Amino acid sequence: MTWQPLRGRGEVVRDGSGESTAVVRLPFTLALEMPELEQETREEDLLDVPWQVVVHNDPVNLMSYVTMVFQKVFGFSPDRAEKHMLEVHREGRSIVWSGLRERAELYVQQLHGYLLLATIERAR
Amino acid sequence: MTGVPEITVQNAQRKVRLALAPLRQFAVDALQRCLALAEPAPSDLRTLEQVTLVLVSDRRMSALHAQFLQITGPTDVITFQHGDIFVSVETAAANARGFRTTTDHEVRLYLVHGLLHLHGFDDTTPAQARLMERTQQHLLRALTGVE
Numbered sequence: 001m002t003w004q005p006l007r008g009r010g011e012v013v014r015d016g017s018g019e020s021t022a023v024v025r026l027p028f029t030l031a032l033e034m035p036e037l038e039q040e041t042r043e044e045d046l047l048d049v050p051w052q053v054v055v056h057n058d059p060v061n062l063m064s065y066v067t068m069v070f071q072k073v074f075g076f077s078p079d080r081a082e083k084h085m086l087e088v089h090r091e092g093r094s095i096v097w098s099g100l101r102e103r104a105e106l107y108v109q110q111l112h113g114y115l116l117l118a119t120i121e122r123a124r
Numbered sequence: 125m126t127g128v129p130e131i132t133v134q135n136a137q138r139k140v141r142l143a144l145a146p147l148r149q150f151a152v153d154a155l156q157r158c159l160a161l162a163e164p165a166p167s168d169l170r171t172l173e174q175v176t177l178v179l180v181s182d183r184r185m186s187a188l189h190a191q192f193l194q195i196t197g198p199t200d201v202i203t204f205q206h207g208d209i210f211v212s213v214e215t216a217a218a219n220a221r222g223f224r225t226t227t228d229h230e231v232r233l234y235l236v237h238g239l240l241h242l243h244g245f246d247d248t249t250p251a252q253a254r255l256m257e258r259t260q261q262h263l264l265r266a267l268t269g270v271e
Contacts, residue, residue, distance in 0.1 A: 045204050045205045045206060046192055046193070046202065046203070046204060046205075047168070047203045047204060047205045047238075047241045047242060048201060048202060048203035048209075048237065048238055048241040049193065050189075050193075050199040050200070050201075050202065051247075052195075074222070075218075075221065075222055095195070095197070098189075098195070098197065098198070098199040098200075099199055099200040099201075099215070099219065100200060100201075100233075100234075100237060101247045101253050101257075102253070102257050103219070103223070122248070123193045123195055123199075
């Protein structure tokens with residue numbers, strides 16, 4: 001995978017004689033470069049696989065309640081909280097957070113406190 | 125080959141401002157302290173020539189997440205065995221708000237986490253995770269005075 005550096009916009013500059021010259025002005029900050037990930041880099045080369053917080057569907061909690069809990073625990077916007085709630089409702093589960101294991105466990109504890117069904121799992 | 129790898133910091137994002145000079149010094153110090161730890165499993169850190177902390181945006185982290193784990197959305201840190209540690213600074217900032225820390229602290233936490241993984245630590249089982257977390261907190265406290 002190769003990342004392309006950003007390029008500035010071109011503009012036309014006219015000198016005193018009316019001749020025009022195309023000039024490309026780069027943004028003030030240098031073009032961002034990403035290290036090139038070799039095409040051979042594979043999934044097996046991943047050393048640190050994130051943990052995920054998964055919320056599961058249940059027959060008890062109201063949809064509005066689940067949406068409120070997502071906003072409260074994760075600080076989601078109402079739209080994002082509703083998106084995850086609908087995912088739980090329609091698909092049976094939703095990955096609501098990804099990151100370090102100890103944080104994922106903390107979030108699961110908080111969700112259990114709100115009586116939601118939540119687990120942690122490795123990304124693969 | 126044994127020795128001390130070179131560690132560099134590449135800022136490949138412009139979403140969040142970070143003070144890079146102190147972060148680069150922290151990276152060097154963190155690497156040295158990691159190498160001083162006894163590794164619980166074979167350490168890649170002892171054989172790598174180069175470790176790179178790459179600071180990215182949520183968008184680029186999401187692309188990595190999708191490419192290598194087929195998962196939608198960003199995460200905080202992804203570490204590769206060849207020594208690249210990718211950190212999403214936007215996620216760091218969001219987690220800082222959620223956990224009442226600072227973005228700088230979060231980035232340092234993820235860097236230490238990635239270095240420990242490279243040094244043979246793992247968090248697959250609860251026992252491994254406890255050891256890794258204790259070591260992580262110990263390192264952060266020693267390097268920053270904050271847990």
